[in-house]
Amino acid sequence: MRQEINHWFLNLDTIRISFAPKKEGIFLFKHINYIIESKNRQTTVIRRYSDFWWLLETLGKRFPFRTLPSLPPKRLGVGDEVFLERRLRGLTRFMNALMRHPVLRDDPLVVSFLTEPVELAIWRKNVVVSTEDEFTSQLPISEDLSGHVPSNLDVQLEVIKTRLPALVDYVRSMVHVMDRIQKRTEATAADYMRYSLAIHALADCERQCHLNECYNCEQLSQGYNKIGSHMNKTSSILEEQAKSLQRSMVEDLKRLRDLQISLMELLQRYERSREAGIIETLRKRITANETKLKAVQASAVAAAAAAAAGGNQDAGDLSAFESQIEKVGASIASDRVELEVLLQRVVLQRYTLWMEITYFHKNQALIATMYQRFVQEQTKTSQSLRDNWKSLSPIVHDMPMEVNGFN
Structure with a gap:
């Protein structure tokens, strides 16, 4: 694991972005194309600003717990020369930040963005781009994965969360x-x-x-x-x-x-992730259904005993108890499966967070x-x-x- 982490910053690709010669569109809706050159891949593609936004939005769905780089802001029309130069530098930082990231740089979508020679809009019509998050393909997890997460991760996260606003303000001032x-x-x-x-x-x-x-x-x-x-x-x-x-x-x-x-x-x-709330809801529902199941089972046993003793309990009542027991049991089993998946996703989230703060720290x-x-x-x-x-x-x-x- 440590050796793998130490290879994160080796053989990094360098992306160069420049303006394409001609603007496209009409009047206020003219747009600029950008020439993107990958040093390691030896590829050159042309992309629009909207293509970068689509890439970021899709990566946000696929990698919700990764440090996704930001893009320069949108603006209607072409803009003046100073704005365009600032945007060009922002797009270059965005792409090179993706290339520095140990996971994002190898994502098939990022690779296609850098290598597909056709317009991205045309390429998107001919392929199905998955927006499932990265954890879906990693389930079920290995049993020892949680052992790779530091026991004091929450303390580390709290320290970082407390320091970050001041760090950002200082660096903004330095910029x-x-x-x-x-x-x-x-x-x-x-x-x-x-x-x-x-x-x-x-x-x-x-x-x-x-x-x-x-x-x-x-x-x-x-x-x-x-x-x-x-x-x-x-x-x-x-x-x-x-x-x-x-x-x-x-x-x-x-x-x-x-x-x-x-x-x-x-x-x-x-902090806004909803897994913790759903886990608590599932646990409460499982506990309530287990209590309910015990009560129904007790009632079924009592009804069966009464029928055996020659009481007036008919077969329909016993069948109703069995149906209810089956229904509640199925609900408990389903909730337990969902709970196990969510608990595994939480482990993946925490492991990913630890990897991201490790990546952040190494950038120092x-x-x-x-x-x-x-x-x-x-x-x-x-x-x-x-x-x-x-x-x-x-x-x-x-x-x-x-x-x-x-x-």
């Missing part, structure tokens, strides 16, 4: 701040580019001095051009840093936030990787900026600075 840092870096890169263009234009103006014999103004103009080139390079460095922040740190934080929210929603679904190891990548990128950017400014230093020091040189 917001890092997103602002990314946008400020992007804006700073754009400002350096504007400055570069302006100083190049200034160099053209300064090249022609009002004094024909002025050599220093021409040198100053050359210095302007070199400063502008370094400003332009600074812009490129910062622009790459902004892109790197978006690709890595911002998206990594959003993945962490999405996973926390998915686990919180899973625990809420578990990715936080170190996230910050390692962030620090590496920051170091790389800082070094590039330092080298750029250092190479500009002798150039600006060689620019004419003596007042007497501008006579």
